Amino acid sequence: MWQRRAFLKSAGAGFLASLAPRQLLALEANDLVFASSIQTSAGKYGAVLMGERGDVIATIDLPDRGHDITISREAGRGVVFARQPGTFALVFDPFGNHAPQTLTSVEGRHFFGHGVFSPDGRLLYATESDFEAAQGVIGIYDATDNYRRIGEFPTYGTGPHEMLLMPDGSTFVVANGGIETHPDYGRAELNLDTMDPSVVFIDRRDGKLIGQLRLESGLHQLSIRHMAVDAQNRVWFGCQYKGAPSDTPQLIGYATMSGEIRLIELPPDTLRDLRNYVGSVAASSDGTTIAVSSPEGDLLVAIDAEQKRPVLVETLRNGCGLAADQTGFVATSGRGEMIGIAGAERPQQQFDFVFDNHMLRLG
Amino acid sequence: MRFLVAVLAALLLAIPATAQIISPAEMLRSSVTNFIRPQTKAFATRTAELSRAMYVLCENGDLIGAQNAFAAAATAYGRLEFLRIGPLMEDNRADRILFFPDRKGIGLRQVQQLLAQADLSAATVPGLQQKSVAVQGFGALEFVLFGTGFETLTTSDGAFRCAYGAAVAKNLEEMAADIAAGWADPEGIARRLTQPDPVYADYRTTTESLEAIVGLVSHGIEAVRDTRINPFIAKANGKANPKQALFWRSNQTLPMLRANLDGLRRLVELAGIVADPVLSGEITAAFARAETAIAAVTSPVEEAVTDPAQAAALADLVTATQVLQRLIGEDLSATLGLSVGFSSLDGD
Numbered sequence: 001m002w003q004r005r006a007f008l009k010s011a012g013a014g015f016l017a018s019l020a021p022r023q024l025l026a027l028e029a030n031d032l033v034f035a036s037s038i039q040t041s042a043g044k045y046g047a048v049l050m051g052e053r054g055d056v057i058a059t060i061d062l063p064d065r066g067h068d069i070t071i072s073r074e075a076g077r078g079v080v081f082a083r084q085p086g087t088f089a090l091v092f093d094p095f096g097n098h099a100p101q102t103l104t105s106v107e108g109r110h111f112f113g114h115g116v117f118s119p120d121g122r123l124l125y126a127t128e129s130d131f132e133a134a135q136g137v138i139g140i141y142d143a144t145d146n147y148r149r150i151g152e153f154p155t156y157g158t159g160p161h162e163m164l165l166m167p168d169g170s171t172f173v174v175a176n177g178g179i180e181t182h183p184d185y186g187r188a189e190l191n192l193d194t195m196d197p198s199v200v201f202i203d204r205r206d207g208k209l210i211g212q213l214r215l216e217s218g219l220h221q222l223s224i225r226h227m228a229v230d231a232q233n234r235v236w237f238g239c240q241y242k243g244a245p246s247d248t249p250q251l252i253g254y255a256t257m258s259g260e261i262r263l264i265e266l267p268p269d270t271l272r273d274l275r276n277y278v279g280s281v282a283a284s285s286d287g288t289t290i291a292v293s294s295p296e297g298d299l300l301v302a303i304d305a306e307q308k309r310p311v312l313v314e315t316l317r318n319g320c321g322l323a324a325d326q327t328g329f330v331a332t333s334g335r336g337e338m339i340g341i342a343g344a345e346r347p348q349q350q351f352d353f354v355f356d357n358h359m360l361r362l363g
Numbered sequence: 364m365r366f367l368v369a370v371l372a373a374l375l376l377a378i379p380a381t382a383q384i385i386s387p388a389e390m391l392r393s394s395v396t397n398f399i400r401p402q403t404k405a406f407a408t409r410t411a412e413l414s415r416a417m418y419v420l421c422e423n424g425d426l427i428g429a430q431n432a433f434a435a436a437a438t439a440y441g442r443l444e445f446l447r448i449g450p451l452m453e454d455n456r457a458d459r460i461l462f463f464p465d466r467k468g469i470g471l472r473q474v475q476q477l478l479a480q481a482d483l484s485a486a487t488v489p490g491l492q493q494k495s496v497a498v499q500g501f502g503a504l505e506f507v508l509f510g511t512g513f514e515t516l517t518t519s520d521g522a523f524r525c526a527y528g529a530a531v532a533k534n535l536e537e538m539a540a541d542i543a544a545g546w547a548d549p550e551g552i553a554r555r556l557t558q559p560d561p562v563y564a565d566y567r568t569t570t571e572s573l574e575a576i577v578g579l580v581s582h583g584i585e586a587v588r589d590t591r592i593n594p595f596i597a598k599a600n601g602k603a604n605p606k607q608a609l610f611w612r613s614n615q616t617l618p619m620l621r622a623n624l625d626g627l628r629r630l631v632e633l634a635g636i637v638a639d640p641v642l643s644g645e646i647t648a649a650f651a652r653a654e655t656a657i658a659a660v661t662s663p664v665e666e667a668v669t670d671p672a673q674a675a676a677l678a679d680l681v682t683a684t685q686v687l688q689r690l691i692g693e694d695l696s697a698t699l700g701l702s703v704g705f706s707s708l709d710g711d
Contacts, residue, residue, distance in 0.1 A: 186589025
């Protein structure tokens with residue numbers, strides 16, 4: 001958890017002077033900070049940093065629609081990745097001391113919406129697509145050298161989406177959604193008949209494949225897209241089904257580094273209301289509860305990670321963003337709402353902008 | 364009689380001239396009965412005719428008849444292919460009917476290989492259905508009827524080619540019939556879409572159903588631009604790629620685009636989803652602009668992309684689709700009180 005004191009300390013003395021008094025108050029008042037991509041009521045794209053109580057600390061303008069955000073205390077920077085397939089990532093200083101820096105995707109690669117920093121903050125990794133080869137890669141950027149792109153690793157699959165760093169600090173887990181897109185055809189999905197999604201574990205140091213896990217072959221149209229790690233290092237994932245709409249495959253599962261992968265059983269009603277579309281997955285602060293969302297079905301579900309069954313179902317119109325707070329989860333929506341679920345005690349709030357699919361908790 | 368006329372006149376007077384209030388439930392019903400059912404039925408009829416025309420070709424050598432039937436069936440599909448819900452999305456039908464875009468030319472390679480090997484299992488519908496989606500539909504049939512070696516269709520050398528083409532046509536006929544039957548079923552998707560209910564998995568409320576319809580139109584326009592126009596027109600580097608155009612061999616590229624936009628326009632009009640007269644005028648004008656642009660492209664695409672006037676018309680067609688997408692995806696959604704969900708429907 002990124003507590004206020006650490007937050008202030010890591011920023012150094014310099015930034016305090018540059019913050020407007022209102023921002024300073026906001027930082028003082030907040031133990032937690034959240035970040036999300038947004039669209040303003042005027043239709044402009046941006047990102048927002050919010051305090052624990054939903055107070056806006058800072059906003060950042062984006063050239064186009066952003067998606068997930070990653071922040072490194074060590075690097076003193078956050079990065080907003082363009083929504084896939086995107087051509088930019090914006091590096092920003094959460095404290096506003098340095099002007100934002102726009103990274104442009106290199107020739108033949110597009111950003112795919114997610115990324116992480118190395119534990120020491122020296123390297124930034126981003127899921128990208130080598131679209132001519134229809135292969136996923138992890139782009140590697142040197143945070144100590146102006147975010148120069150210094151190389152890439154394969155993701156061992158097509159259409160990578162979310163990537164996380166495992167708690168060991170040396171293993172990536174990547175969700176290869178399996179869907180091929182190409183800039184010549186916009187967002188059209190080009191290979192729905194031959195999709196091959198997988199969860200892969202990759203060595204952060206040399207890019208070597210540690211393990212690749214697939215669901216049974218009858219589920220090849222189940223695109224694995226978003227993940228969160230629980231207290232037992234299980235990687236929980238949420239899927240989007242690209243097969244016949246009348247099919248009702250299970251959509252939530254977990255994978256482990258020992259090679260297990262399975263879908264858990266959700267009751268028919270809950271599954272139906274997820275509408276074959278899970279938009280984000282988050283773990284609680286203590287890692288014992290997993291929350292998943294479906295903006296299609298307006299549904300939020302909290303799952304006991306040990307029992308592997310749902311413990312709470314809540315509705316939120318177009319709800320998608322999820323992040324743990326101290327006691328539960330914060331959920332945000334594509335209609336500008338923010339609520340607390342599964343133990344989070346907070347009032348429902350309405351903003352004059354709308355939230356993108358993901359909410360990040362700093363820390 | 365005179366009394367009746369008077370009553371009718373009084374009733375007419377009572378309705379303000381500007382009132383055009385159609386309830387959301389009525390819009391949904393109109394979408395299905397005025398557009399979806401007739402169009403899916405027409406597609407089934409055209410593919411049945413195509414199937415017969417292929418039979419006649421193989422028996423009597425009427426190549427022109429089969430080629431014309433291909434164009435009629437393909438454009439009938441063009442009018443409804445944006446209906447990516449319900450039966451079109453079952454059993455991979457959308458890809459089996461038309462596997463496109465096919466950036467790497469997988470379908471072409473597979474069809475050529477199948478023809479070279481005279482793979483008899485591809486000449487029956489059950490055998491064909493076991494094969495790659497790319498050899499089952501319009502793309503494959505276009506190569507059979509218009510691609511290298513099509514002249515053999517009227518000779519004994521082309522017997523296998525013709526039998527394979529007939530199986531593809533029959534396969535299309537079957538799929539089109541299944542789609543029409545799916546929409547005609549009074550207990551099927553038509554009911555769920557027009558009488559939504561919280562117990563249904565797909566449509567729980569009228570708003571959700573209406574969002575689905577408006578979303579189909581908005582995404583349909585985007586798909587026409589991204590997969591049917593942009594891939595072949597001149598890029599920033601000035602190079603066009605006419606062989607990335609759908610149906611360039613049969614010269615059906617533009618008729619297909621016209622059919623796509625015609626279908627989208629008809630659904631918008633026939634469903635009565637645009638009540639606001641100003642917005643309605645703008646949408647009509649944008650569709651007309653697209654139609655004018657298409658009409659200006661009179662040469663086969665290979666020549667059209669190098670002719671300045673026709674290339675400009677294609678660029679204007681792209682602009683028209685951008686305008687349409689904004690008018691329908693944003694403005695119309697707003698007037699209907701829909702959120703074409705910022706966080707959904709984008710595979711993120």
